[in-house]
Amino acid sequence: MAGYSTYIDLIRPLIDGKEIISTGMTKEVARVEAAIEQARAGKSCAIVSSGDPGIYAMAGLVFETCKIKGIEIMPPDSDPRAADDSNILRLEVVPGIPALCAGAALLGAPLTHDFAAISLSDLLTPWELIEKRLEAAAGADFVIVLYNPKSKKRNWQLGKAREIILRHRDKNTPVGIVSRAMREEQHIEIVTLDNMHTAEVDMQTTVFIGNSTSIAYMDFMYTPRGYAKKYEIQS
């Protein structure tokens, strides 16, 4: 069992008696290498992420590491003849509920039409590319989900994203802010695009920016799919 210490702590009661490789944030490479080593030594090893392991999480790094090291990998259920070949690593990704689904559910239904997910972290991605994606998503009227909107060291990216999106979208566009969805200290807020940068946001926040048709109604926000126009729901 390998994972970022915060996530390991969340599931502590479920992993009693298991061998645990717990490392701090930014130690992702070391964590994955240690897990692969365990698995190649014949143990079965799980790497734990929060949300879905395939969305801005650890699954990609596992494949990347295997490719770089030239490790042969296979899905768990393929070719039973290879089952005894200890050089082959069996890899299974178990999907979960990503922050974009948990957050959307708490807000109402902001993602029932086309959307783009963009991370504002420029630690591993050049800011120019992030800006290009914000511009493209805003211009083509995608609902936009922002991951990693802000950290202690990165505090200007969300304001810059707001500026870019405001060039294409009304300042009253509803924006949903969800922090720690379905965990302790969960926080939900619906604001307008115009004052999005003043909302309470940190590294555990996901930001949902509506498209041109998204609506704030009572304590919820949603994006219509187009049924009402087509089938004329009676009021």
Next chain:
Amino acid sequence: MAGYSTYIDLIRPLIDGKEIISTGMTKEVARVEAAIEQARAGKSCAIVSSGDPGIYAMAGLVFETCKIKGIEIMPPDSDPRAADDSNILRLEVVPGIPALCAGAALLGAPLTHDFAAISLSDLLTPWELIEKRLEAAAGADFVIVLYNPKSKKRNWQLGKAREIILRHRDKNTPVGIVSRAMREEQHIEIVTLDNMHTAEVDMQTTVFIGNSTSIAYMDFMYTPRGYAKKYEIQS
């Protein structure tokens, strides 16, 4: 309990003894109206979707219908003083694992960087807008997830999407095709963008088009986050 008959059938063993409102496809509006009517009459009623109810699914229509009918709605845990007001409808969206996570998990990790989800169904969305979104997402190097790629009546949209994306992306870009993820008759295939339109695709298929850095390796595909470049994983 309300739902499209196919989904109701999938959970039949779990809903024994429940009152069931089952309707066919394209009867979404009638289904939601019937469910709201039940709930307003004092019963608790669940509307069932496959995957996540907030991603191209029924949650949006529930909010849309309440807004049009002027029904007052509240999250389940808010303001206990209003609990006895039978005019207020308590609405809770329970998130699930969307096809984009289930499919990505089976393919490896195609979604570990920024991605855009686009439905190719022009039943409720003008094709011009879909084309604009394909163009924008391809131009800004998003991984692209296509929902509703093809149906019996809509057979040219996937070919057109391929054409648009090929203007921006290499013809050998890996494309993952997943049908009926984690259900009976599951089908997984990794092809190239160039021959994406010849793959076996239907309404239960999700298509994952890699960005410029996505890689096909063994029987998997993944999108690197950038760790290898930054931290130099040793081969």
